Amino acid sequence: xxxxxxxxxxxxxxxxxxxxxxxxxxxxxxxxxxxxxxxxxxxxxxxxxxxxxxxxxxxxxxxxxxxxxxxxxxxxxxxxxxxxxxxxxxxxxxxxxxxxxxxxxxxxxxxxxxxxxxxxxxxxxxxxxxxxxxxxxxxxxxxxxxxxxxxxxxxxxxxxxxxxxxxxxxxxxxxxxxxxxxxxxxxxxxxxxxxxxxxxxxxxxxxxxxxxxxxxxxxxxxxxxxxxxxxxxxxxxxxxxxxxxxxxxxxxxxxxxxxxxxxxxxxxxxxxxxxxxxxxxxxxxxxxxxxxxxxxxxxxxxxxxxxxxxxxxxxxxxxxxxxxxxxxxxxxxxxxxxxxxxxxxxxxxxxxxxxxxxxxxxxxxxxxxxxxxxxxxxxxxxxxxxxxxxxxxxxxxxxxx
Numbered sequence: 159x160x161x162x163x164x165x166x167x168x169x170x171x172x173x174x175x176x177x178x179x180x181x182x183x184x185x186x187x188x189x190x191x192x193x194x195x196x197x198x199x200x201x202x203x204x205x206x207x208x209x210x211x212x213x214x215x216x217x218x219x220x221x222x223x224x225x226x227x228x229x230x231x232x233x234x235x236x237x238x239x240x241x242x243x244x245x246x247x248x249x250x251x252x253x254x255x256x257x258x259x260x261x262x263x264x265x266x267x268x269x270x271x272x273x274x275x276x277x278x279x280x281x282x283x284x285x286x287x288x289x290x291x292x293x294x295x296x297x298x299x300x301x302x303x304x305x306x307x308x309x310x311x312x313x314x315x316x317x318x319x320x321x322x323x324x325x326x327x328x329x330x331x332x333x334x335x336x337x338x339x340x341x342x343x344x345x346x347x348x349x350x351x352x353x354x355x356x357x358x359x360x361x362x363x364x365x366x367x368x369x370x371x372x373x374x375x376x377x378x379x380x381x382x383x384x385x386x387x388x389x390x391x392x393x394x395x396x397x398x399x400x401x402x403x404x405x406x407x408x409x410x411x412x413x414x415x416x417x418x419x420x421x422x423x424x425x426x427x428x429x430x431x432x433x434x435x436x437x438x439x440x441x442x443x444x445x446x447x448x449x450x451x452x453x454x455x456x457x458x459x460x461x462x463x464x465x466x467x468x469x470x471x472x473x474x475x476x477x478x479x480x481x482x483x484x485x486x487x488x489x490x491x492x493x494x495x496x497x498x499x500x501x502x503x504x505x506x507x508x509x510x511x512x513x514x515x516x517x518x519x520x521x522x523x524x525x526x527x528x529x530x531x532x533x534x535x536x537x538x539x540x541x542x543x544x545x546x547x548x549x550x551x552x553x554x555x556x557x558x559x
Contacts, residue, residue, distance in 0.1 A: 204322025205278070209254040216252070218244060230261030230421040237262055249273065258318050258391075260421025264334045271316040278321040279306040301352055308355070318391040325351025326392065328418075329365060331372035332385030339427045341375065341386045341539035343368045343525075344415065346434025346458075347402050349394040359522070364388045367525040371431065374527070374536035382540055389418065395435055402435055403497050405442060405463050412443035419448055429453040429539045430474075433524060434486065437462055438499050445471035453477065453538050457515065457524040457531060458486045461499025467509035477538060478503035478510040479531055479549065481518035504549075511554035513538075514547040 216223050224236050237245055249256045249270040256262055257270035285291060285299035302325070309316055309327065318328035334340065345364040353363055360366035368388030375384045392411030395401035419428055428451045432440035440454050441462025454470075455477040456462065467476040480487060491502035501508050517529030524531040530547050537546045548554035 204320070205274075206254045206258065206320045206322050209252050213252045213255045218248065223248075226255050226259050227417075228261075230417075233259060233261030234263075237266070253277070254320065257316070258320065260417050264315070264317065264330065267317055268315050268330075271319040272310065274319050274321075275306050275310050275316065278319075279303055279310065281321075282306065305351055305354070317387060318389075320391075321351065323393070324396075325354075326390060327351055327354050328391045329354075329368065329388045330385055331368055331388070333383070334385045334387070334422075336383055337385035337426060338383040339385075339429070339540060340422055341368075341371055341384070341429045341431055341535075342389050342415075342418065343371060343386065344389055344411075344430060344432040344436035344439055345394065346436045347395045348397060349390045351390075354388075354390050361525045361527070362522040364390045367431075367433070370525045370527050370532060371535055371539065374532050375539050378533075378536045378542055379540040384540055386539070387418075389415070391418065392439065402460075405438060405496075405499065408435070408438040408442045408463070411439040415439060415443045416446055416448075419451060422450065424450065426450055427452050427541065429455065431535050431539065432456045432459070434458045434521065435460065437503070441470060441499070444474070447472055447474070449473060452541075453543070455479070455513070455535060455538050456503050456510075457518075457535075458484050458521045459499075459503045460486055460489050461491050461501060462503055463500050465501045466507070467503075475543065476503075476510045477513050477534075477546075477554070478508070479513040479515040479518075479524070479534065480504045481515045481520060481523065481531070483519060484515075484521045486521055512549040513554055514549045516547070 210226065213223055213226060224233060226233070245266055249266055250273060253270040253273040257267050257274050259267065282299045282303035286296050286303060288296065291299070315330040316327060317330050318326065320326045343364055345367065349364055355365035356363040361370050365388045368386045372384070372386040375382070375386065392414045393407055395407055401407050422428060430440050430451060430453070432454065437456035437459035438461065440456065441464055444454060451472070451474045453475045454472065457479050459478060459480070462470060464470050470476065490498055491500065491505070492498045503510050504512055513534045515524060515531040517526065518524045518531040523529065525535070526532060534546045537543065544555055544558050546554060
């Protein structure tokens with residue numbers, strides 16, 4: 159990482175001076191546009207916290223319930239030891255706990271989250287008519303209620319759900335329990351329960367990204383056992399503010415991302431598809447990811463909080479792409495006093511394998527059907543890495559078997 163001592167006393171016109179000037183501009187923008195941005199929190203004690211508190215006091219068959227944040231394998235063994243009726247009882251009594259429990263069977267999590275969504279929908283339906291709320295508050299309740307109804311749609315597989323604060327969620331496309339390969343789409347800023355999916359420009363939201371990737375993977379490998387997770391189960395920065403320029407939320411998200419990966423079956427091969435600030439999350443998470451993660455692919459990245467791919471400390475292949483019209487290229491790719499996220503992943507010195515992003519058209523277009531960028535993500539996801547399209551000749555495929 160670039161530090162004060164490394165910059166020394168920069169002279170006008172030097173690279174270090176330009177970096178300082180760029181960071182100063184970013185600092186001013188942060189102060190005027192996002193420094194004091196606050197999320198619409200509803201207090202620290204949300205529904206999930208209440209459910210966890212009840213779980214810790216609960217028992218089953220006269221025995222205390224296990225720590226829901228414990229090792230996924232231990233939790234899986236515990237749930238396997240129960241009867242089907244006992245598992246369903248826990249899901250109905252503590253839907254938010256079971257629905258977010260890494261180690262619980264995917265099918266059980268889907269059912270638990272459906273119960274939690276029904277409960278959350280009913281709460282918001284009542285809030286829509288609460289005279290003590292402001293008109294804006296009632297409008298927010300209506301938007302949430304409709305979002306929950308959409309997530310309750312037939313066939314939807316909700317792997318994680320938390321209505322607290324601005325809300326978090328994750329959705330699965332495909333058969334996760336029997337998948338040999340799993341791709342996890344990690345989105346960037348302004349991702350919450352209300353932006354989890356979009357009716358317009360749908361492929362700019364994480365659900366649209368994941369659905370497009372799943373369809374593209376099936377086109378590449380029709381007989382493969384592939385699944386894709388739309389993973390918005392971390393608190394992302396709100397707008398281009400201080401949170402987006404630092405790694406605090408990325409560090410918190412990295413813990414959750416590692417927990418998700420650890421909860422997937424040991425023999426599953428996992429690829430992370432990380433967009434924008436999501437690539438910061440993936441970069442921070444990389445060092446402690448399980449070996450089952452074979453590939454990390456980033457698009458439109460502001461940096462991965464590393465100077466070189468080797469600094470990520472992962473055995474996974476690291477891929478990067480950026481469209482020529484993506485505004486992220488103008489963001490200073492340095493880390494200085496905690497601001498910024500390090501070297502540019504598509505720079506020659508970073509050491510990532512550079513993929514073609516043809517057709518992406520800007521910062522939000524990497525998952526548009528028909529683009530080379532989406533096709534490359536799909537090929538990485540299904541393990542057909544020898545067939546990807548490189549940005550420069552065949553250089554990104556060197557050394558691949």
